[in-house]
Amino acid sequence: MCIPGCVSAPPFPLLLLLLLLGYGCHAADIPEDATAEFSVRLYHRLQAAGGSDSNIIFSPLSVAVALGMMELGARGASLEEIRQAVGFSQLPADEEFSLLHNLTSAMSDDDGHYIVRLANSLYLQEGMAFNPEFLHLMRKYFRAEVDTVDFSESAAVADQINSWVENHTESKIHKLLSAEDFSSMTRLTLVNAVYFRGSWKNQFRPENTRTFSFSRDDGSEVQTLMMYQQGDFSYGEFSDGTQEAGGVYQVLEMPYEGEDMSMMIVLPRQEVPLASLEPIIKAALLEEWANNVKRQKVEVYLPRFKVEQRMDLKEPLQELGIRNIFTKEADLSAMTDGKDLFIGKAVQKAYLEVTEEGAEGAVGSGMIALTRTLVLYPQVMADHPFFFVIRNRRTGSILFMGRVMTPEVINPTNDIRTTQALPVL
Numbered sequence: 350m351c352i353p354g355c356v357s358a359p360p361f362p363l364l365l366l367l368l369l370l371g372y373g374c375h376a377a378d379i380p381e382d383a384t385a386e387f388s389v390r391l392y393h394r395l396q397a398a399g400g401s402d403s404n405i406i407f408s409p410l411s412v413a414v415a416l417g418m419m420e421l422g423a424r425g426a427s428l429e430e431i432r433q434a435v436g437f438s439q440l441p442a443d444e445e446f447s448l449l450h451n452l453t454s455a456m457s458d459d460d461g462h463y464i465v466r467l468a469n470s471l472y473l474q475e476g477m478a479f480n481p482e483f484l485h486l487m488r489k490y491f492r493a494e495v496d497t498v499d500f501s502e503s504a505a506v507a508d509q510i511n512s513w514v515e516n517h518t519e520s521k522i523h524k525l526l527s528a529e530d531f532s533s534m535t536r537l538t539l540v541n542a543v544y545f546r547g548s549w550k551n552q553f554r555p556e557n558t559r560t561f562s563f564s565r566d567d568g569s570e571v572q573t574l575m576m577y578q579q580g581d582f583s584y585g586e587f588s589d590g591t592q593e594a595g596g597v598y599q600v601l602e603m604p605y606e607g608e609d610m611s612m613m614i615v616l617p618r619q620e621v622p623l624a625s626l627e628p629i630i631k632a633a634l635l636e637e638w639a640n641n642v643k644r645q646k647v648e649v650y651l652p653r654f655k656v657e658q659r660m661d662l663k664e665p666l667q668e669l670g671i672r673n674i675f676t677k678e679a680d681l682s683a684m685t686d687g688k689d690l691f692i693g694k695a696v697q698k699a700y701l702e703v704t705e706e707g708a709e710g711a712v713g714s715g716m717i718a719l720t721r722t723l724v725l726y727p728q729v730m731a732d733h734p735f736f737f738v739i740r741n742r743r744t745g746s747i748l749f750m751g752r753v754m755t756p757e758v759i760n761p762t763n764d765i766r767t768t769q770a771l772p773v774l
Contacts, residue, residue: 383436383448384413385632387669388747394665396627396752402567406656406699406751408543410453411467414491415541417449418469419674419692421486422684427673434670446490452746453491463547463605465748468517469493472510472538474500479537483684493539500535503528510540517542521700525659536690545739545748547605551580553651553705563652563756564733566622573756574653575732576705582649583642584727598626600638601649601729609743612703613638614651615736616729623734623752635738639745648728654756655702662695701749 388409395405416431423431432438437445453467469491473479475498487493498506507526514525522542531538553576561575583602596618604611615638617626663675673679679691731753739749 383440383445384409385436385635385745385747387413387435388750389630389632389635390669391665392630392750393627394668395660398660398665401624402565402754404656404658404752404754406658406701406749407660407697408699408749409747411541411543411697412662414449414453414467414469415539416671417445418487418491418493418539418541421446421490422480422483422681422690423674423679424683425680426678427680430671430673434666446486450490452744463607463610464545465610466517466542466544468542470510470513470540471495472506472540473497474536477536477685479685480683500531500538501533503531506531506538510538514540514542518544518700519546522698525696525698530694535693537684543748545610547607547610550604550606550608551578551582553578555705558653558705561650561652561732564619565755566624566734571755571758573758576651576653577649579646579648579726581644582647583644584647584729585638585642586727587638587641596621599727599729600642601647602639602642603649604742609741610748611740611742613738613740614729614731615738616731617733617735619730619733623736623754627736627752630736635747636745639740639742646726648726650728650730650732651703652731652753652756653704654753655700656751656753657698657700658751659696659698662697663692666695699749699751701751 391407391409391412392405395407399405413435416435417437420428420431420437429438432445435445440448469487471484471487471493473495484495487495496509498509500506507528507530510526511524514522521544557577558574559577560572562570563573563575564570585600586597587600588597598618598621599614599616601614601616602611603614615626615630617623667675674681674692677691680688681690682688684690734752734754736752737750738747740747
């Protein structure tokens, strides 16, 4: 059930995502209903695997693209498990490749309003024969670069791949891999990188940013930089009719320039832990939020935040039904004529920064009291944990999904400007 509300303008955010799948050998648009449920299920798995107070950031689109590339090399049960888990089984055979190609191509079109760059690369073991048709289709559908390396020279290979990653993520992702990630048994490594940069359609004014208290779900408080603005945004108040989510919660959608991309923030009531809201999140609910938020004037208080995470996707994907490719029974014979390949590693690293305009900005220091009384418009006060989605509004595709349990923490006794430098990753 939807109830109207309010919003304000966003900052200049920077988001980056890197997903890597490593393989070792033994001694047009994606329909919203095709992958949305998989995206949400994966979020819940990552939530269960992490700590109750940890931030989360990952890219459902990147995972879908990587698994689509895996399909090109898979057969039998290995192929069917991927199609079933991701949601491709409802499509005619092989149609997902054209859909993924069309979606990523459309999203990567540079219209001057925002930047989305997707890059894929294959590293093959020197001297090993790979199916020419597999390599052709990888280039055709995913524009994959193909290079040969000697995985027994593990340190050199790690340096080469890490350099490629840095080059395709504006140097935000460093040292994704180490020599220990490879061995003489490794035969193929696939790397997928996604970079996004967008400016808010309505930017926050840096002079309105103040030091403010953010209440974590464990009852503790940290000091952070809280941005503020009043503006016209898509907003709604929702309830599932039960007390699972603590009653009514707020949904705010803030567009980036061009309005094709937006960030949707889902905020429970101040006294309700985010963990009470997360169980109700389903693919159908994401669609309900998008369809029922209404444009109106809103006051928005949003913390500046950085979220970065490196996660092992192997176990979550296995829990979602993609098991065969990680075992010695894997059938990746569409890559080579043999059946001795299996997936050895699945890793994703993501980084997201949200600010008023960018990494710099003059801001005020000192504590101020913000009142909740005499409010003329709905308020979105994100001074406690919240869930977020960054999506393409035309296609419904989810580029990033995650939660903020703790934003960027500052020491209010320090010069505020010293807390704004980008971290060394």
